[in-house]
Amino acid sequence: MALLRVEQLSKKFGGLQAVDSVSFALQEGSIKAVIGPNGAGKTTLFNLISGTLPVSSGEVRFRGHAIQGLRPYQVARLGIARTFQNIKMFAGMTALENVMVGRHVQSKAGFLASMFRLPGSRSEERQIRLKSLELLDLLGIADHAETEATSLAFGQQRAVELARALALEPTLLLLDEPAAGLNIYETAEIGRLITKIRDMGITVLLVEHDMSLVMDISDEIVVLSFGQKIAEDVPTKIQRNPEVIKIYLGEETAGQV
Amino acid sequence: MTLELFIQYLAAGITYGSIYAIVAIGFNIIYNTTGIINFAQGEFVMLGGMLSITLLDFLPLPLAIALAVALTMCIGAAIEIVFIRWLKNPGVLRMIIITIGLSILIREAALHIWGDNVRALPYFIGNEITSIPVLGARISPQVLWVIATCGLMVICLSLFFKATSVGREMRACAANRTAAILCGIDTKNMVTFSFILSAGIGALAGAVMSPITYTQYDIGTGLAIKGFTVAILGGLGNSPGAVAAGLLLGIIEAFSVSIVPLAFQDAIAIAILLVILFVRPHGLFGSSTTAGLKEY
Structure with a gap:
């Protein structure tokens, strides 16, 4: 089908x-x-x-x-994830954080749990971080994980955007x-x-x-x-x-x- | 000026400065997610003080403050849901008028409920004359409560924005709304949440400061002007900038008392606001390029 x-x-x-x-x-x-x-x-x-x-x-x-x-x-x-013709990064956030936002949809811990950093959400936070790093690694930009996304080279920003889209699984x-x-x-x-x-x-x-x-x-x-x-x-x-x-x-x- | 007097002024300056900083951060949180200035921000501070004073008749102090903060957060949420959520692409001017209207509404409602009496919570520890000696100066323990509470709020907020997924989503919304939506974030909920958050921090500051500053139905306006000055001074949307600018304004005001009459204190804040708006509209710590990119 x-x-x-x-x-x-x-x-x-x-x-x-x-x-x-x-x-x-x-x-x-x-x-x-x-x-x-x-x-x-x-x-x-x-x-x-x-x-x-x-x-x-x-x-x-x-x-x-x-x-x-x-x-x-x-x-x-x-x-259904998408990327843009003109890259839309989250300014002021690192490459890794950009990808982590994309994991939002996948996160199970509720709103309050995440706010108060309950144990369940803390281990989930680790999961999100790990998974996002894996994606950056897959796209060959893991070295720049802690760099502010908007300061990366154009091609690298595109890779971050792709990783962010993939983070939605x-x-x-x-x-x-x-x-x-x-x-x-x-x-x-x-x-x-x-x-x-x-x-x-x-x-x-x-x-x-x-x-x-x-x-x-x-x-x-x-x-x-x-x-x-x-x-x-x-x-x-x-x-x-x-x-x-x-x-x-x-x-x-x-x-x- | 003697050292004692210097410390005394400094402590007063830091106290007021940290309150201004909290109000300014309240402005920033909402500005970052919606691009609007919520002029009802000062009313949240007033409500926090007034509600906790009323609840104190029924509850012990910590519970009264907690419940007052929770109620103010509900009011913040209600304001967003009733007046702002359903607007489609509202203009900046329209939003400003709405929030000014709401601030008048809340103020008049407060006058109706509580009258125009000046009220205050009791001192958390000791009373009006309890003091702690610091380098020869005498400082009220309540001053330390205010500074510690505001400091703690700033630290918690920065941790919240840095290390939790909700905080990250709010920053994502602020940075690029289109991309945030396409990451599956419901931006409308983020806006509601930003109102809840700034109502909460405003209310907590309002409760903690009330023993020293006293509170009344109309203190919101003055605080909103000071908080707005600080938010602009620090660069709109820039919370570390707001802390620095808040302390700066508080300290300038406190020391000005030794040079000009007390009545001119507010004039100083407004003079600073005007100068900044003319000379550096992006604030002391904001960069002009990012300010230019934001929608006004």
Whole structure:
């Protein structure tokens, strides 16, 4: 069964149809990429799935249940984590603390127990710290655990953000341009990380402009243009799809390919 | 100035300074999670004092204070839930007007309930004339109670924000609300909690200080102005800054008595507030870049 199913999803901003009746399904344990020119509605699509924007019409189904209309924190608690195109770190907190906040959803000790540091919450606090350190280690930034997150290099901040998203123990991870602003080596590294995350059993949906990354790691690709889905296929087929070449390279070049 | 007098002024300055610092921290806690200044902050201090004085008729002192603090926390929660929670993207000005309105409401209600008598809790140890000699000066044990309570609150708060998951979540909300929501944090509950927390610390300070400073239905306004001055002076949202600025203002006020008449004490605080707002609106300890990034 598909983990995530988007059906006839639409979003209107006034007269602008940002997302227009888009449907696709995401199989559990796969990596799917959403590509398209600037303004195609990719980030809007993410915002609709994560509940950051209200849906105009259509459905988002997660494990068969409709989740559109849920509040973003409720969507997060269902196991859908996301990262942002422009990194959103918690300023004034260390890399480790940033990741620990992500463990919030997983913490069992109640509000009062945590406030008064009851024994149960103290051992849980240790657990949270340990687990968060493991995640930083997994992403290769454990050395910077005690550094203030906003003072880290851009690529490292992205890794912290990824670790924070993983701390929610999501079943679905939404990555909004994970390679934006990264150099070629960092991009290759993030590609390896995403594959590793998929191999841990986490389904990944990503928006990305870096075509070599997308072609390398995706199992399937959805192409959006002006809010509409114009293609959905495996990377090798997408590369030869005349429709896709047309929107990326323009009308005339398409004939020559 | 003799050494005794110097110590006497210093002790008075630190006492008032630590109260200002607590009020300022109350401002900061709410400012950090919501971006608004809660002008009803001073009323929490008044309620803490007044409620514990009333409850003292039925309960022993520690219980009366504890219950008064708990009741004030409930009032803080009620204010947030009734007046603030359901607002969608309220403007800063609207929020300020709401909190000023609430402060007037609470003040007038207090006048109705308790009248305009000046009241005070009894001294926790001894009475008005009990004193402890410190380097030739004589200091009331209540002064030590106030300083110790405020100091302890500051330490507990910093531990709370540093080492508990709720504290961390509140800081996360303050730093980046969008990201906090997407980490599964219900930010609305965090806002309610910030009101409960600042009502609690304000009320406790109000109860402990009342034997020395006395309390009345309208002390909240003055304290709110002093606390606001201190919060701005220390850099809005910066709690260590608030402690330093609170002590600074308290000590300046105390020593000013030896130079200008007592009646000018409040004028000094307000003069400092004006100068800071004109010259360094991000405060003595705040950085201008972060101040520029915050929404006003």
